Amino acid sequence: WGAYGYSISAFEIWDGPPAAPEPTLGLIPQPVSVTETGATPFTLHPNTRILADGDGAQAPAGYLARLLRRATGQKLKVAAHGSGPAPIVVEVGASKGPEGHEAEGYTLSVTAAEIRLRAATPNGALNGVQTLRQLFPQWIESKDVVDTAWTVPAVRITDYPRFAHRGMMLDVARSFYPVGEVKAAIDAAAPFKINRLHLHLTDDQGWRIAVGNPPVSPSGIDYGLLTRVGGGTAMTERGTEPGITGFYTKADYAEIVRYAGENGMTVIPEFDMPGHVNSALHSIPQLNTAGSRPRPAAGETTVPHNGTGSVGYSSFDANSAVTYEFAEHVLTEIAAMTPGPYLHTGGDEAHVTSHADYVKMVDAFTARVHALGKTVVGWNEYTGTALPQDNAVVQFWNGDRAAVAGAVNDRGAKVVLSPAANTYVPQKQDPRQPEGGTWACGGVCGLDRHYNWDPGTYIPGIRESSVLGVESALWGEFIRRLAQAQYYSYPRLIATAEVGWTPQAQRDYTGFTTRLSKIGGRLTVQGTNFFPTAGVPWR
Ligand code: TNX
Numbered sequence: 001w002g003a004y005g006y007s008i009s010a011f012e013i014w015d016g017p018p019a020a021p022e023p024t025l026g027l028i029p030q031p032v033s034v035t036e037t038g039a040t041p042f043t044l045h046p047n048t049r050i051l052a053d054g055d056g057a058q059a060p061a062g063y064l065a066r067l068l069r070r071a072t073g074q075k076l077k078v079a080a081h082g083s084g085p086a087p088i089v090v091e092v093g094a095s096k097g098p099e100g101h102e103a104e105g106y107t108l109s110v111t112a113a114e115i116r117l118r119a120a121t122p123n124g125a126l127n128g129v130q131t132l133r134q135l136f137p138q139w140i141e142s143k144d145v146v147d148t149a150w151t152v153p154a155v156r157i158t159d160y161p162r163f164a165h166r167g168m169m170l171d172v173a174r175s176f177y178p179v180g181e182v183k184a185a186i187d188a189a190a191p192f193k194i195n196r197l198h199l200h201l202t203d204d205q206g207w208r209i210a211v212g213n214p215p216v217s218p219s220g221i222d223y224g225l226l227t228r229v230g231g232g233t234a235m236t237e238r239g240t241e242p243g244i245t246g247f248y249t250k251a252d253y254a255e256i257v258r259y260a261g262e263n264g265m266t267v268i269p270e271f272d273m274p275g276h277v278n279s280a281l282h283s284i285p286q287l288n289t290a291g292s293r294p295r296p297a298a299g300e301t302t303v304p305h306n307g308t309g310s311v312g313y314s315s316f317d318a319n320s321a322v323t324y325e326f327a328e329h330v331l332t333e334i335a336a337m338t339p340g341p342y343l344h345t346g347g348d349e350a351h352v353t354s355h356a357d358y359v360k361m362v363d364a365f366t367a368r369v370h371a372l373g374k375t376v377v378g379w380n381e382y383t384g385t386a387l388p389q390d391n392a393v394v395q396f397w398n399g400d401r402a403a404v405a406g407a408v409n410d411r412g413a414k415v416v417l418s419p420a421a422n423t424y425v426p427q428k429q430d431p432r433q434p435e436g437g438t439w440a441c442g443g444v445c446g447l448d449r450h451y452n453w454d455p456g457t458y459i460p461g462i463r464e465s466s467v468l469g470v471e472s473a474l475w476g477e478f479i480r481r482l483a484q485a486q487y488y489s490y491p492r493l494i495a496t497a498e499v500g501w502t503p504q505a506q507r508d509y510t511g512f513t514t515r516l517s518k519i520g521g522r523l524t525v526q527g528t529n530f531f532p533t534a535g536v537p538w539r
Contacts, residue, residue, distance in 0.1 A: 024036065025134075025135065025153065025155070025515075026134065026515045026517075026518030026519060027131060027134050027135070027515060028134070028192060028494055028497065028498055028512070028515050028516060028519055029192065029193060029497055029498040029500075029501035029502045030498060030501075030502045030506055030507070030511070030512075030515065031131060031157050031158070031159035031502075032158060032159045032160060032502070032503060032506070033157065033158040033159065034155060034156075034157050035155060035156045035157075036153060036154070036155055037111075037154045037155065037156060038154065039111060039112060039154035040111075040112035040154065041110075041112065041151040041152055041153050041154055042087070042110050042111065042112055042113075042114070042115055042151065042152040042154065043112075043149065043150065043151050043152075044068070044072060044074065044150035044151075044152075045074075045087075046074050046075070047075075048074065048076060048086075048087050048088060049076070049077050049078075049079050049086040049087065049088070050064060050065050050076055050077070050078045050079065050086060050088040050089075050090065051078075051079050051080075051081065051083070051085070051086035051088065051089045051090065052078055052079070052080060052081070052090055053081045053089060053090065053091040053092070053093075054081070054091055054092040054093040054096070055092065055093070056092035056093070056121060056122040056125065057090045057091060057092040057093075057122075057125065058078070058080075059122050059126075059262070060090055060092065060117075060119075060122055060125035060126045060128075060129050061078050061090040061125075062078055063126060063129055063262065063263075064088070064090065064129045064132070064133075065077075065078050067129070067133060067140070068136075068140065068150075070142070070143060070145075071139055071140050071141065071142040071143075071144070071145060071146050072140075072145070072146075072150055073145035087113065087114055087115065088114070088115045088117075089114065089115070089116045089117065090117045090125055090128075090129075091116070091117065091118045091119070091125075092118075092119055092120070092121065092122055092124075092125050093120065094120055095120065096118040096119055096120050097118065097119045097120030097121065097124045097160075098158050098159075098160055101160030101161075102120035102121060102124070103120075103121060103123065103124065103164070104121070104123050104124050104127055104160055104161050104164070104195075105119065105120070105124050105127075105158075105159060105160030105161075106118065106119040106124045106125060106127050106128035106131075106157075106159055106160075107119075107128070107156075107157065107158050107159075108128045108131055108132060108155065108156075108157040108159070109155070109156050109157070110132075110135070110152050110153065110154050110155050110156075111154055112154065115132065115152065117129065117132065123195070123264050124160075126263075126264045127159065127161075127193050127264070128157075128159070130190065130191050130192070130193055130264075131157060131159065132152070133191060134191065134519075134522070135152045135153060135155065136150060136151075136152060137149075137150065137151070138518075138521040138522045138525050139525060141522050141525040141526035142525050143527075161193070161500065161501045162456075162500065162501055162502060162503055162504070163455065163467060163468060163469030163470060163500045163501070164195075164468055164469055165195070165196050165416055165468040165469025165470070165471065165500070166193060166194050166195050166196065166469050166470060166471075166496070166497055166500035166501060167194065167195075167196030167197070167198050167268070167416065167469065167470070167471035167472070168185070168189050168194050168196070168197060168198070168471065168472045168473075168474065168489070168493060168496075169198035169199075169200055169418070169471055169472065169473040169474060170182065170185060170197070170198070170199055170200065170474055170476075170485070171200040171203070171473075171474060171475045171476035171479075172199055172200060172201060172208050172476070173200055173201060173202050173203035173204075173205055173206045173207070173208055173272075173279075173476065174203060174205050174206070174234065174235040174243050174309075174475070174476030174477050174479075175234055175235055175239075175243035175244045175476045175479060175480050175481075176206065176208060176234060176243070176244040176245055176246040176247070177244070177481070177482065177485070178246060179248065179252045179255055179256060181481065181482040181485075182197075182256050182259075183256075183259050184482055185482060185485065185486075186259060186260055186263050186265060187263070187526070188486060188490070188523075188526065188528045189265075189493060189497075190263040190264065190265070191522070191526075192493070192494050192497035192498075193264070193497060193501055194265065194493070194497055195264050195265050195266065196265060196266050196268055196469075196471065197256075197260045197265045197266070197267050197268070198267075198268040198270060198344065198471060198473075199256075199267060199268070199269050199270060200270045200272065200475075200476075201248075201269055201270055201271060202230075202270070202271050202272055202273075202276070202277070202279060202280065202346075203272055203276045203278075203279065204276050204277070204278035204279060204306060204310075204311070204313075204314055205233060205234050205235045205236075205243060205278070205279060205305075205306070205307055206230055206231065206233050206234045206235075206243070206245065206247075206279050207226045207227060207229075207230030207231055207247065207279045207280060207283060208227075208230075208231060208246070208247045208248055209226075209227070209247060209248050209253060209269070209334065210224075210226075210227050210247060210248065210249050210250050210253075211223055211226060211329070211330045211333040211334060212224040212226065212227070213250075213333060217325070217329065219286075219322075219325060220286070221284060221286050221322070221325070221326065221329070222284070223284075223329065223330075225283040225284055226279075226280065226283045226284065226330075227247040228283075229279075229282060229283040230247075230279040230280065230282060230283040231245065231246060231247030232245050233245060233279060233282070233305045233307065234307065235307050235308075235309065235476065235477060235478075236307030236308070237307055237308040237309055238308075238309050238477050238478045239435070239477065239478035239479070239480055240435070240478070240480060240484075241480055242307070243307070243476065243480065244480060244481065250337060253337055254337065257337070257338065257339060257340075261339070266340040266341075266342070267338060267340055268340060268342045268343075268344050268377060269334050269337075269338055269343060269344065270344035270345070270346055270377075271327075271330055271331065271334065271343075271344070271345060271346060272345075272346030272347075272348065273316060273327060273345055273346050273347070273361070273362075273365060274315055274316040274318070274323070274347075274350055274353055274357075274358065274361040274362065274365075275311075275312060275314055275315050275346075275347075275348065275349050275350030275351065275352070275353060276311070276314060276346060276348070276349065276350075277314050277315065277316055278294070278303060278305070278306050278313075278314040279305070280316075280326070281294075281302060281303045281314060281316075282302050282303050282304065282305050282306075283302065284302070284326065285301035285302050286322045286326075287316065287317075287320075287322055287323065287326060288301065288302055288303060289317045289319075289320040289322065289323075290317065290319075290320075291315075291317030291318060291319050291320060291357070292315060292316060292317040292320070293313065293314055293315040293352045293353075294306075294313060294314060309477045311349045311351075312349040312350065312351030312352065313351070313352055314352070315350060315352045315353040315357075316353075316361060318353070318354075318356075318357030318358075318360045318361050319357075323361065324364050327361075327364065327365050327368060328368050331343060331345075331365065331368050331369060331372060332368075332372060335369070335372040335373070335374055338374075341374060341375050342374060342375050342376075342377050342393065343369045343372070343374045343375075343376060343377065344376075344377040344378065344395070345362070345365045345366065345369060345376060345377070345378055345382075346378065346379060347362055347365075347378040347379050347381050347382035347385075348379035348380075348381050348397070349381070350381070358385075359384065359385050359386075362378070362382050362385040363385050363386045366378075366382075366385060366386060366387065366388065366392070367386075367388075370388045370391065375391050375392065375393060376388065376391070376392050376393070377392075377393040377394075377395055377416070378392075378393075378394065378395065379394075379395050379397060380394050380395065380396045380397060380398070380399055380400065380403065380404055381399070382394070383400070383403040383404055383406060383407040383413075384403065387407055387411040387413050388411075389411055389412055390411075390412035391412075392407070392411060392412075392413045392414070393413065393414050393415070393416055393468060394407050394408075394413050394414070394415050394416070395415075395416040395417075395418055395471065396415060396416070396417050396418065396419060396458075396459065397418050397419065397420055397424075397473070398419070398420050398440075401458075401459050401460065402460075402461070404459050404462075405459055405460065405461040405462050408459070408462045408466045409461070409462065413466075414466055414467070414468045415459060415462065415466055415467050415468060416467075416468050416469055416470070416471050417455050417458055417459075417467065417469070417470050417471070418470070418471045418472070418473045419453070419458065420439075420440035420473075421440040421441050421445055421449055422445075422449055422450055422453045422496075422499075423450065423470065423471060423472045423473055423496055424437075424440055424445065424473050424475065425472055425473065425474050425488045425489045425492055425493065426474065426475045426476075426477065426478065426479060426488055427439070427440045427441060427444075427445040428444045428445065429444060429445060429446055429447060429488070429492055429531055429533065430444055430446065430531065430533070430534065431444060433487075433488070433531065435478045436478070436488065445492075446533070447491060447492055447495055447513075447533045447535075447536070448509055450472075450492040450495040450496055450499070451495040451498070451499065451507070451509050451512055452509055453499065454504050455467050455469070455470050455499060455500070456504060469500050470496055470499050470500040471496070472489065472492065472493045472496040474488065474489055482529075483529045484529075486528050486529040486530060487529050487530070487531055488531070490523065490528055490529070490530035490531065491516055491519070491520075491523070491530050491531070491533060491536070494516065494519065495512065498512060513533075513535065513536045513537070514537070516536055517536055517537045517538050517539050518539060520532070520536070520538040520539065521539065
């Protein structure tokens, strides 16, 4: 009440909570440089046109138009260069982005007369579109037309990311997400400039991608079994209901890749090997040889489906030629289906594989990925294997940080950071969440844990330039379907997005939660099922 400059005794009985600081623009991630000029805002009118200036401008301008049309109901024609002035201009071309930050940087200026977005690349312009989106009233996220004044505050912004990799991982193996849910997951994350979608496509509990072309190899392996059998199983033991079964056809996967790309995201597919392979062993008889684990029962040709949440009990056989033929086949197919530069071969928790066998197999998988012209990504357990010089990525989740530094310093590896305590969203964020682990934080892993860490110094002994970025990981042991996935992921995924984008010196948790309080309305209008973190002054 102090804000009104007087007090009335009746009101003094209850002091009330301290007034929450007023968020200003409420942008997340916080841009590198923002000036609110205080000038008259821009107003979108029914006849506003969007000018796409430059070869790469069509896609981001089209994205902006589609986004704004939905809630405004306005036509928002996208016009090409040469068709006269327009109040919204998207310019893409060499030298148009902030110098030194061409890949993803942008500048955005808003006056009463004009919105001008400039970038060197389409991805840079798309980042600017996402910022502009957050400058519109929250109703811009509505799927139905809303009658309101569509104003944008007058600003000057120069912005670019701290890290190139700002990822989210979906574990579609323990419990499946149909294409529509993957798209909705992309829709929810794109406003925060998440630009990598890591799909954990295979695990003990299921195999989620069709790689059977031709269906039966000359050696007699029927790859169609992977989806006919392995696509029909899922996690059974834990959770509110059994895991969802299913798999992506090649067309489904192509559609995910396309939609992710439209939203600025590169898909990183993962085949987890040589452990976490029970579903492959359950599907393909020939993989069950003397050295594979577990072993089929007497009279059986494959191991049983195991829908428990145990980890580290399955393994390929390092001394069977079929293991290598299989890996070569599935990696070759996924490489052909994946335009992005990365293939993830897992490599975590191979607890029943001897070290020598592990190294032999992982080296072969890595060599295959390299021969396919892709950059290999693996969980940090694979640091001791033969990583190709300057062309491997280590994804750290837990364990030996010095070994990661070794891979960086000896092999020129790059690092993606997913420390369990700071990025694992199935860890409880609050005791009120019914499910969820507590092992990573010895209690809850709150929003603050996901925000208050520095990826630049997390691995001692490496330079920040060796850190590709950060990734929020949604493991699926108990998560079923998108709404629950979001309840555990949000708002912590938004923290990870800012950790990956905003310079460390410009980040502070209070400022973040103040801005997040305003983002809450957008999440609600968009339909993102976020957890209402205590301590955030949601408005
Ligand atoms: C460890 S993190 C795993 C996953 C589990 C996760 C959460 C990692 C590389 N492996 O298999 O889903 O913990 O329980």
